[in-house]
Amino acid sequence: MNKKILKRFDSLRLEGEKARSNVIRPGSTIIQVGSATCENAAGAREIREEFRKHIASSGRADIVLHDVGCTGRCSLEPIVGILRPGERPVKYQQVSREGVHRIFTDHVLHGQPVAELILDGTQKSGSRYEILFCRGERCGNLAARGLQARLRERLEQRGVGADVVAVQGVNFADMCVGESKFQGGHFLVRPGNHLYRVASDADLERFIDEHLLADRPVQELIVQEQPIGQNFFELYGDISFFNRQSRIALRNSGIIDPTSLPEYLNAGGFHSLARVLAAGDPDGVIAELSASKLRGRGGGGFPTGSKWQMARKEPGGEKYIICNADEGDPGAFMDRSMLEGDPFSVVEGMIIGGFAIGASRGFFYVRAEYPLAIERIENALAACRKHGLLGEDILGSGFSFDLEIRLGAGAFVCGEETALIHSIEGERGQPRIRPPYPSQSGLWGKPTVINNVETFANVPVILEHGAEWFRHIGSDKSGGTKVFALAGKVNHTGLVEVPIGTTLREIIMEIGGGCPKGKRFKAVQTGGPAGGCIPATHADLAVDYDTLTAMGTIMGSGGMIVMDEDDCMVDIAKFFMKFSADESCGKCTPCREGSKRMLEILERITAGEGREDDIAKLERLGLLMKRTSLCGLGRAAANPVLSTLRHYREEYAAHITEHRCPAKRCAALVRYSILADKCVGCTACARNCPANCIAGAAKKPHAIDPERCIKCGRCFRVCRFGAVERN
Amino acid sequence: METIQLEIDGKKVEAERGTTLLQAARKAGIEIPTLCHDDRLAPFGACRLCLVEIDRGGRKRLVASCAYEVEDGLVVKTVTEKIVKIRRMIVELLLAEATTGPLEVLAEKYGLKGSRFKGDEPACFLCGLCVRYCAEVKKKDITCFIGRGIGREVAFPSDLARSACPLCRECLPLCPSGAWYSLYLKGYEGMPEEAGPRPGA
Ligand SMILES: Cc1cc2nc3c(=O)[nH]c(=O)nc-3n(C[C@H](O)[C@H](O)[C@H](O)COP(=O)(O)O)c2cc1C
Ligand code: SF4
Ligand code: SF4
Ligand code: SF4
Numbered sequence: 001m002n003k004k005i006l007k008r009f010d011s012l013r014l015e016g017e018k019a020r021s022n023v024i025r026p027g028s029t030i031i032q033v034g035s036a037t038c039e040n041a042a043g044a045r046e047i048r049e050e051f052r053k054h055i056a057s058s059g060r061a062d063i064v065l066h067d068v069g070c071t072g073r074c075s076l077e078p079i080v081g082i083l084r085p086g087e088r089p090v091k092y093q094q095v096s097r098e099g100v101h102r103i104f105t106d107h108v109l110h111g112q113p114v115a116e117l118i119l120d121g122t123q124k125s126g127s128r129y130e131i132l133f134c135r136g137e138r139c140g141n142l143a144a145r146g147l148q149a150r151l152r153e154r155l156e157q158r159g160v161g162a163d164v165v166a167v168q169g170v171n172f173a174d175m176c177v178g179e180s181k182f183q184g185g186h187f188l189v190r191p192g193n194h195l196y197r198v199a200s201d202a203d204l205e206r207f208i209d210e211h212l213l214a215d216r217p218v219q220e221l222i223v224q225e226q227p228i229g230q231n232f233f234e235l236y237g238d239i240s241f242f243n244r245q246s247r248i249a250l251r252n253s254g255i256i257d258p259t260s261l262p263e264y265l266n267a268g269g270f271h272s273l274a275r276v277l278a279a280g281d282p283d284g285v286i287a288e289l290s291a292s293k294l295r296g297r298g299g300g301g302f303p304t305g306s307k308w309q310m311a312r313k314e315p316g317g318e319k320y321i322i323c324n325a326d327e328g329d330p331g332a333f334m335d336r337s338m339l340e341g342d343p344f345s346v347v348e349g350m351i352i353g354g355f356a357i358g359a360s361r362g363f364f365y366v367r368a369e370y371p372l373a374i375e376r377i378e379n380a381l382a383a384c385r386k387h388g389l390l391g392e393d394i395l396g397s398g399f400s401f402d403l404e405i406r407l408g409a410g411a412f413v414c415g416e417e418t419a420l421i422h423s424i425e426g427e428r429g430q431p432r433i434r435p436p437y438p439s440q441s442g443l444w445g446k447p448t449v450i451n452n453v454e455t456f457a458n459v460p461v462i463l464e465h466g467a468e469w470f471r472h473i474g475s476d477k478s479g480g481t482k483v484f485a486l487a488g489k490v491n492h493t494g495l496v497e498v499p500i501g502t503t504l505r506e507i508i509m510e511i512g513g514g515c516p517k518g519k520r521f522k523a524v525q526t527g528g529p530a531g532g533c534i535p536a537t538h539a540d541l542a543v544d545y546d547t548l549t550a551m552g553t554i555m556g557s558g559g560m561i562v563m564d565e566d567d568c569m570v571d572i573a574k575f576f577m578k579f580s581a582d583e584s585c586g587k588c589t590p591c592r593e594g595s596k597r598m599l600e601i602l603e604r605i606t607a608g609e610g611r612e613d614d615i616a617k618l619e620r621l622g623l624l625m626k627r628t629s630l631c632g633l634g635r636a637a638a639n640p641v642l643s644t645l646r647h648y649r650e651e652y653a654a655h656i657t658e659h660r661c662p663a664k665r666c667a668a669l670v671r672y673s674i675l676a677d678k679c680v681g682c683t684a685c686a687r688n689c690p691a692n693c694i695a696g697a698a699k700k701p702h703a704i705d706p707e708r709c710i711k712c713g714r715c716f717r718v719c720r721f722g723a724v725e726r727n
Numbered sequence: 728m729e730t731i732q733l734e735i736d737g738k739k740v741e742a743e744r745g746t747t748l749l750q751a752a753r754k755a756g757i758e759i760p761t762l763c764h765d766d767r768l769a770p771f772g773a774c775r776l777c778l779v780e781i782d783r784g785g786r787k788r789l790v791a792s793c794a795y796e797v798e799d800g801l802v803v804k805t806v807t808e809k810i811v812k813i814r815r816m817i818v819e820l821l822l823a824e825a826t827t828g829p830l831e832v833l834a835e836k837y838g839l840k841g842s843r844f845k846g847d848e849p850a851c852f853l854c855g856l857c858v859r860y861c862a863e864v865k866k867k868d869i870t871c872f873i874g875r876g877i878g879r880e881v882a883f884p885s886d887l888a889r890s891a892c893p894l895c896r897e898c899l900p901l902c903p904s905g906a907w908y909s910l911y912l913k914g915y916e917g918m919p920e921e922a923g924p925r926p927g928a
Contacts, residue, residue, distance in 0.1 A: 411875065413875075428871075428872065430872075432772070433770065433772040433791055433794040435795075435796075581876055581877060582875075582876055583875070583876065584876040584877075585875050585876070585879070586853065586872075586874070586875050586876045586877065586878070586879030587771075587773045587853075587855075587879075588772070588773045588774070588775055589773065589774055589775050589776075589817050589820060589821060589852075590775055590817065590820070592853070592876060592877060592879065593820035593821065593823070593824065593877075594820060595876070595877075596876075596877045597820065597823075620816065621816075624813060624816050624817075627789060627813065628775045628778055628789065628813055628817070629775075630772055630773065630775070630791075
């Protein structure tokens, strides 16, 4: 252990602390405003400016405006957080200029939260105490679960009501390791942030008697550790959307200023790097990663430890590390969000990777469409260089490493690792045959490790808290959490980070809040255009790499598109096949020609011109693509079709043989007509019809001319008497 | 050079380490169909006709023989029912776009009646020989791929050709489809007088 390195790190951290407390003095009220691309698009810039003006005119030096990344509540941005000293954090949603004024005068200045604007309407009742009970499900510590129920029971028996305490289950995600493993349940009590470890009913009684009823915290039951989730709960507030999540890869996103190295240091950043360098044992790092069962988060799910090991044992001086931030899946934005919200974590993971495999150079391969992410990475790299965390002789360890940014060429296939390498080399971004794998012969023919953004972001915390901790969070076969981008027909769209092994139901119905307008949840597409559909009947599937593969889909980079009863599965399959056909690089026959033919068939089926043998043809072509394509794009492109054929064959058949679209989605297969006995002649449909094909006098039944109807469905939506029929 | 033993279609075959399955098979007199392979060029693996089945300790896998390096003790099958089916489908897919030269031969071999000629011009099936020869052997990078997916094409940009093409014309006889000739001529239109007579004139 090289003490000099740790000392250098300590002085860096102290420096950071000083710098930070100059900006945020103790006792300040903090106003957090999101500053990611999505937040800015929702108007966060104007909101920040408005707060700045309010602060200036109040003349108060103890009110600080704090830029943070995005937490992933897309549909409710811009989000503003208010942290008054000694009070619980409050988050506001969809804040407007007018909202700024009210939040500032009522809450910031006078301590009165603005109830109507609070995120998810989750303002807590006026309980004196609040208990966040770690649900302890992931670690297998079921005792914790029983304890929570028993605590609730006891509170009820003792007549301790909601005015005194509110209890809720959350995921702390790291309280069940090492010595404390299986020793009991953990909960956090606020105010005061006391973390309790309780093992028996007697402990619960004592806690109720002394802490809740007599306001004397029970010192013997309080532990000193700080759960990784605590920072998030303290700074962000506990919102139902987040309580069921485990923020590990996204541990800092949305709560620290992504442009500030001092804040990252203050959140524990670069401690892992310092320790790794001080220990000087690359094999140890790799062994820890292998033991953690971290698998690649970019698609393939390859064990990260093994990948690093392969590159490490390759002979030769020069090796490279690449961070794949190409993120081409439509609807995916976890990598962008992470780079915008917490770039230093990814940088730290990459430096550790460089040390582990013996590389001295690394690259960020980022989509050119992500200017803010690029700016944040540039800023992070500059700050790291300035403070000796990048460049020559990092922290005095003798290890030298630097990072550069390369911009993506904008094609989906450039995210494939060999195409990505070609693109960095300045060649056309098209895949090549593997083997050799990049870890043997990659960038400029040298051993190269390519990992996804999220994979790197996990590395520092694994080394900080240990492989065992990480492994326990996930499933048997893969450790940790996965970030998903929830989209489609779901109430709470946004980023969700949950332990691997969480069920689809929990992600979609509980965290996501189910489908809007009370519609029935029908299916979910995981893995983006390379994945497949899983029907709602399998909602209890525990999401893991292998369980998804067994269902004919993939984890991919974590896209989750939710579909409800109004979605036609053939139409969905067509949408994804169109994407793949457009994005195929065209190099190999099965992908280029196969996707074209499959798309043709899907187009004719949805147009009502399907032929009897089309289903068999789709299956044959799909299997051909899957088995024989050169790269992952072509191999996976048929998944949406093959999986919907597997679960919704009857929908295909209905289109082909009955010329009927069961979801009434495919325009060519639906007909609109007006039921004369229900029509009151209000003329609403006729006035709204863009084709002017509805005739009828006022107060007389109307009729649609089917020849001219363009099937836009407007009449169906505007008729208030249910007189327009769709079938 | 280290010599390796492997089995191809039941035959014991010797090959040098670092060579490919395709080379080893051809040396042993076993024919594997290819459209995009050329011994002078790096393996491309695009047409997918050369897929063979390898068996390593019971785990069977399809690999492109043009690129897969020989391994000691590997058991390779170049013709199985599955492989024939795959090749047939690949040829069928290509036939829908073009029916020239080697494709016609393959169509016959796999019993496909595909003589549905599309237009008068021979259609390119994107084997990439012209592009790769120009880049790898002549180090010129003039001929190139443009577009992607089904829009992928080869091109001979006349401005580049004018300034950099040494007019070796070695690419012309390479093209198995015959499409390259007309593409080349198009690029040649813009050539100055000194470029000499039109090829083929
Ligand atoms: C068509 C295609 C697109 C891909 N796009 C991405 C991408 O955008 N980001 C990514 O991390 N991996 C992507 N991958 C996976 C990469 O090839 C590679 O497996 C991954 O970056 C490895 O990192 P990991 O082990 O950390 O997952 C893609 C793969 C294919 C076949
Ligand atoms: S599978 Fe598709 S994207 Fe991949 S090399 Fe073949 S044509 Fe290109
Ligand atoms: S579906 Fe659209 S075009 Fe047809 S009748 Fe109704 S409003 Fe008019
Ligand atoms: S023009 Fe000829 S040589 Fe060039 S890619 Fe097309 S078929 Fe191959």
